[in-house]
Amino acid sequence: MKNLSLMCISALALATVVGGCQSNGSKHDGGFKYSVEKFADVEILRYRVPGFEDLPLAQKQLLYYLSQAALEGRDIIFAQFGKYNLPIRSTLEAIYTNYAGDKTSADFEALAVYLKRVWFSNGIHHHYATDKFTPAFSQEFFIGAVKSLEPSALPLQEGQSVDDLLTAIMPVIFDPAVLPKRVNQADGVDLISTSANDFYEGVTQKEVEDFYAKIKDPKSKTPPLYGLNSRLAKRNGKLVEEQWRVGGLYSAAIEKIVYWLQKAAGAAESDVQRKVIETLITYYTTGDLRAFDAYSILWASDTSRVDFINGYIEVYGDPLSYKGSWEAMVNFRDEKATQRTQIISNNAQWFEDNSPMDKRFKKEKVKGVSAKVITAVTLAGDCYPATPIGINLPNSRWIREQHGSKSVTIENITGAYDQASQGNGFAEEFYWSEVEISRAHDYGFVTDNLHTDLHECVGHASGRLLPNVTLEALKAYSSSLEEGRADLFGLYYIADPKLVTLGILPNDTAYKAEYYKYMTNGLMTQLVRIVPGKNVEEAHMRNRQFIARWALEKGAADKVVELVKREGKTYVRVNDYAKLRTLFGLLLGEVQRIVSEGDYEAGKNLVETYGVKVDADLHKEVLSRYASLNIAPYKGFVNPVYTPITDGDGNITDVTVAYTEDYAAQMLRYSREHSWLK
Ligand code: ZN
Numbered sequence: 092m093k094n095l096s097l098m099c100i101s102a103l104a105l106a107t108v109v110g111g112c113q114s115n116g117s118k119h120d121g122g123f124k125y126s127v128e129k130f131a132d133v134e135i136l137r138y139r140v141p142g143f144e145d146l147p148l149a150q151k152q153l154l155y156y157l158s159q160a161a162l163e164g165r166d167i168i169f170a171q172f173g174k175y176n177l178p179i180r181s182t183l184e185a186i187y188t189n190y191a192g193d194k195t196s197a198d199f200e201a202l203a204v205y206l207k208r209v210w211f212s213n214g215i216h217h218h219y220a221t222d223k224f225t226p227a228f229s230q231e232f233f234i235g236a237v238k239s240l241e242p243s244a245l246p247l248q249e250g251q252s253v254d255d256l257l258t259a260i261m262p263v264i265f266d267p268a269v270l271p272k273r274v275n276q277a278d279g280v281d282l283i284s285t286s287a288n289d290f291y292e293g294v295t296q297k298e299v300e301d302f303y304a305k306i307k308d309p310k311s312k313t314p315p316l317y318g319l320n321s322r323l324a325k326r327n328g329k330l331v332e333e334q335w336r337v338g339g340l341y342s343a344a345i346e347k348i349v350y351w352l353q354k355a356a357g358a359a360e361s362d363v364q365r366k367v368i369e370t371l372i373t374y375y376t377t378g379d380l381r382a383f384d385a386y387s388i389l390w391a392s393d394t395s396r397v398d399f400i401n402g403y404i405e406v407y408g409d410p411l412s413y414k415g416s417w418e419a420m421v422n423f424r425d426e427k428a429t430q431r432t433q434i435i436s437n438n439a440q441w442f443e444d445n446s447p448m449d450k451r452f453k454k455e456k457v458k459g460v461s462a463k464v465i466t467a468v469t470l471a472g473d474c475y476p477a478t479p480i481g482i483n484l485p486n487s488r489w490i491r492e493q494h495g496s497k498s499v500t501i502e503n504i505t506g507a508y509d510q511a512s513q514g515n516g517f518a519e520e521f522y523w524s525e526v527e528i529s530r531a532h533d534y535g536f537v538t539d540n541l542h543t544d545l546h547e548c549v550g551h552a553s554g555r556l557l558p559n560v561t562l563e564a565l566k567a568y569s570s571s572l573e574e575g576r577a578d579l580f581g582l583y584y585i586a587d588p589k590l591v592t593l594g595i596l597p598n599d600t601a602y603k604a605e606y607y608k609y610m611t612n613g614l615m616t617q618l619v620r621i622v623p624g625k626n627v628e629e630a631h632m633r634n635r636q637f638i639a640r641w642a643l644e645k646g647a648a649d650k651v652v653e654l655v656k657r658e659g660k661t662y663v664r665v666n667d668y669a670k671l672r673t674l675f676g677l678l679l680g681e682v683q684r685i686v687s688e689g690d691y692e693a694g695k696n697l698v699e700t701y702g703v704k705v706d707a708d709l710h711k712e713v714l715s716r717y718a719s720l721n722i723a724p725y726k727g728f729v730n731p732v733y734t735p736i737t738d739g740d741g742n743i744t745d746v747t748v749a750y751t752e753d754y755a756a757q758m759l760r761y762s763r764e765h766s767w768l769k
Contacts, residue, residue, distance in 0.1 A: 318413035476727030550577030564689030575634030613639025637702030
């Protein structure tokens with residue numbers, strides 16, 4: 092249950108690397124400029140918040156308070172992702188802002204790019220690959236720049252000199268051997284001592300595993316998410332959990348979050364929502380994981396239009412999946428688009444009953460699948476600047492089973508991806524023929540959203556574990572297998588005529604757009620995110636590759652899917668979509684069996700055989716073709732700026748939204764206004 096990590100970026104890679112196909116497209120939508128800037132492997136976009144202006148004042152006010160609560164936690168994730176992230180960020184910002192030397196020099200420009208990457212990743216490791224960045228500025232330049240500043244501009248701890256600061260952070264920035272990886276998933280080494288996150292201190296993997304094994308009550312039907320909100324450290328030879336709460340670690344930032352949450356509680360839409368917020372405050376104040384469970388149960392039942400996430404939620408940042416990375420997202424329901432996901436959720440039992448998995452693994456009753464389409468208002472922490480496009484919470488399995496969960500698709504974000512990718516040439520380069528290109532054009536956005544909906548609304552909710560089995564049995568493979576299971580569920584059903592009958596797919600061939608995209612992504616194009624010589628490591632990428640490669644291999648005799656060469660370029664050709672669906676169904680049955688039985692060996696075998704290794708020649712080819720398109724493989728967002736308008740008595744009379752702030756300006760402002768940790 093603990094390992095269950097459900098923030099799904101299921102279609103994120105697809106949405107970001109598969110562009111639209113209008114050759115004459117532009118990056119403007121009614122004059123709205125989506126693209127802000129590009130650096131390294133990243134493009135920064137804006138998103139719109141359609142409908143915000145028309146909300147009642149009370150909801151705007153609530154959204155504003157929750158947004159402030161979201162922004163106040165920014166430093167927490169920097170601190171969680173590495174001990175030195177905050178002093179490094181502050182030092183870089185001090186140089187970026189105050190340096191009196193030549194700001195057009197190659198060194199300074201390289202430092203600016205490095206800082207932009209640090210902002211983007213909430214630290215010095217790549218947000219996705221988790222490898223440490225290599226700075227392109229010299230050590231001499233850095234030392235000189237730091238020493239040229241007033242010491243008061245630098246993040247000096249009590250009693251720390253400028254030289255002390257340099258001694259502490261120089262090796263972390265410049266020595267590739269120091270803290271090289273934020274989340275190490277490599278088989279056969281100590282995953283804790285080789286990971287640079289600050290979730291643990293002075294402990295080994297074995298000690299962590301033993302510690303939590305001992306705490307757990309295997310008979311409990313309602314176990315809390317042990318370890319979720321603390322650092323586990325060895326102090327005087329003893330293991331202790333240092334909680335992230337008021338009065339504990341990160342207290343200064345958490346107090347600010349609580350301040351705004353209190354205002355939000357006063358402006359809540361309903362009693363249930365007020366209770367949700369108050370329970371979250373109790374959790375932040377006490378650190379009691381039972382309070383977090385109480386909050387999650389209330390939150391899952393709250394159907395207010397305004398909604399939010401604020402806390403330690405996903406565990407991808409911890410190789411052992413105990414520790415929650417801090418995140419926040421403030422949003423309101425898109426009433427019109429929500430009708431679509433409602434239809435899916437209303438049919439959850441039909442999907443369960445008709446799915447190609449063994450009866451023993453089916454739920455007799457699928458409970459509490461609530462789904463909605465939302466409009467994001469503010470992104471923060473682990474959701475910023477890179478953000479998921481769908482979320483399914485809470486993560487606690489027993490709460491999901493007994494009290495239900497919420498599943499959301501963030502459509503103003505997927506819409507921004509889609510708009511920004513119009514006319515980028517991706518499909519023309521990688522798709523086999525006009526047929527696939529025009530199908531992607533006609534149905535790509537619709538089917539991409541629908542696949543995400545299916546993944547979130549019914550995919551994760553489907554199936555059950557056999558008694559006494561937990562996802563932890565699958566260890567490091569649990570995320571890949573669970574995400575793969577949800578993806579397969581979506582793939583299997585997106586081709587079902589039922590969806591056309593339900594009125595959520597225009598016709599019975601539209602699904603081919605998603606099949607083609609999924610196979611091309613899993614077999615080839617997602618490799619643009621991998622550095623030459625590396626394996627596939629991130630859980631979602633592994634699941635996409637194992638699904639695609641497995642289907643390629645199992646369908647080889649019938650030529651269901653082929654990799655074909657034309658003029659020296661490799662393409663995916665799907666010859667038999669109906670058979671491909673059958674293969675997805677077969678694999679769904681098998682992955683469900685692995686998950687339900689906790690069959691570690693089979694799970695490991697599946698992921699390692701199909702999901703990890705990279706064909707070096709194909710990789711090279713894909714990278715060079717992709718490079719010719721000049722598309723950034725990763726995208727992230729700046730937030731809109733919300734400003735409360737007040738009357739003479741200080742009452743808020745309106746909240747305005749503006750889309751004017753640029754990336755560096757926003758990051759520097761957040762550091763000025765919302766930085767509480769060192
Ligand atoms: Zn998922």
